[in-house]
Amino acid sequence: MKLKLVCLWHLYQPSVGLEMGWAQENAWECYRIIPKIYAAHPRMKAAINIQGVLIEQLLAYDPSVIEPYKALIHNGQFEIVCSAYYHPLLPLLPPEDMAEQIDMDMAAIEDTFGVKPVGFRPPELAWSSILIPILAERGIQWSIIDSSTLKLARKKMPALTDLEESSTELLPYSLEDPSVDLADRDEAFYQTYVSRVAEHRVNLLIRDHQLSRLFEEPSGCLTGVVKPKRLVAALKNLHHRLRGGIVVISADGEYIGGQGDSSRVVHFEEILSEMEDLDFVESVTPAELFDRVPARKEIFVPAGTQMGNFDRWTASAEDKIFIQQLNHLRRELEHVGLYARITGKADESAIRDLMGRVRRLILMLQSNSWLTWHYEPAQLRIRGYEYMLETRSLLNSLKELVYEREATLS
Incomplete structure (x- = not known):
């Protein structure tokens, strides 16, 4: 059985991105590059989350930026994923505001790309079970959460001290030490789950926190510090241990688009080329994954973010x-x-x-x-x-x- 690889890239600029020049800079340096890279690697698939407020800015700046994404969405290489329009920490909002932010984002996607999303990426992967009824009522079938949140979920009742830990304390890693085994992970991270509130159900996709950080850190794989072959070795190790399994890598898309650094783009293309040639890896979109491998194990996931807790934004x-x-x-x-x-x-x-x-x-x-x-x-x-x-x-x-x-x- 092949290792299923899911990549989800998150594209976002705040509402002032256009007036401050950030959206233009990234449109040229990042957002145009991403679909070009994937078009050159047709066997590699990805889920794409373009935040509603960024869609608004790109359409105002240059609608042609959107067109290549449309093409890859409609040919099945990309799956478009919704979120909350202005990128709020959803669990901290009143329910009606959560719903409105999600509705606005879904409307922006449907109006722009002509498809209704079935997947969800909460901003900052800020999760709470209060989201489940809101998502399910809108036809959302799955959401991504961080593995640091799942680590808490596996305890019968997380202690307050656990809930106050950051994600790097929950899942420590060292990218500088080449002896570190990147695949030395909890096997529970490499399967899907379902979470329920009353009659409402949402499937959960688990982001590998540590492998994903390799695509964000200065000492990671996009700067050449971690070589593609090391990432491949980690996947091979996982495949051997799991006899299949699901690996989810998710990071800000601006990183793989280079952020003005062409060497990052070169390194990402090298990674895709390596992945494309692996006979034990199958690149799939989340929708394809859940169609083939329905989530059956039910779990309650305590509130958390990709940073572990909410303190970074509220303390x-x-x-x-x-x-x-x-x-x-x-x-x-x-x-x-x-x-x-x-x-x-x-x-x-x-x-x-x-x-x-x-x-x-x-x-x-x-x-x-x-x-x-x-x-x-x-x-x-x-x-x-x-x-x-x-x-x-x-x-x-x-x-x-x-x-x-x-x-x-x-």
Whole structure:
């Protein structure tokens, strides 16, 4: 039985990517390159997650960037995977916001690529079982999670100290030591699972945290430090141990597109060429995998991210203030909206339009990018506060329309 290899590449730029020039730079240096590489290796398949907000930016910048992806999606070499539109940490949002972010992302994919996605990649692989009903109700059949999260799931009840560990503490690795056996892994990572809440079920694909990091680290395989043959040896070892098995590698697609470094592209092409020639490896999309090998083992997976826990985005004073202020804005919009509906003003065009603009800004500010890049680059955090100020101004205008007119009439 062959080793099934699933690669899932995540493409994303925050909502300010276009205005700051990031989307253009990466469109030329990364996003055009990825489908070209795969077109040259037709036996290698991949799942592609292009975040909805990036689709919006690429269509505004140059729609031709999208066309090669469409071609590979429709010929079956790529599977398009949905997410949450503005890249929020979904488990930290109210359920209705989770649903809206996912609905917006699915709509962007269907409108752009003409297909309905059945797979899901949560931003930062931030998982909670609260997502299962929301995904299942939308026809999502599978989601990817990180192996560090699965490691916690295999304990009957994870201790609080376990839940507070980072992914690198849960799954330590050393890329510098050539004696390290990259395939020395828990065999539970190399199968699929199903997770259930009430009658709702979602299949789970397990990302190999350590092998995936090889595609992101400066001391990894895209910089030539880890040679393709070493990666092949790890896969061969896994195949021998598992007599088959499923290996899932997932990283940011910008890495394999080079990020302006052509040597990374060369190394990635070398890796694909090596993989393509392996007679014990079969490259498949997740949809193909679940069609052939249905997930049968049921498991409960505790909340977690690809970093192990949520602390990277929520622990600092800067994070807490930003999240608190955003929650204030959201609650105020809820109160104004409720009052507008009760008084029959919600259908007035000026009020409806303002409510829509404020709502959209709040959804955009839910992106975890405002929390990740605190000071580097600093202008991103400043831009986040500027958007928050704009949201506050629009919300005050909305209040005047909804409340002041009532005061005048009384």
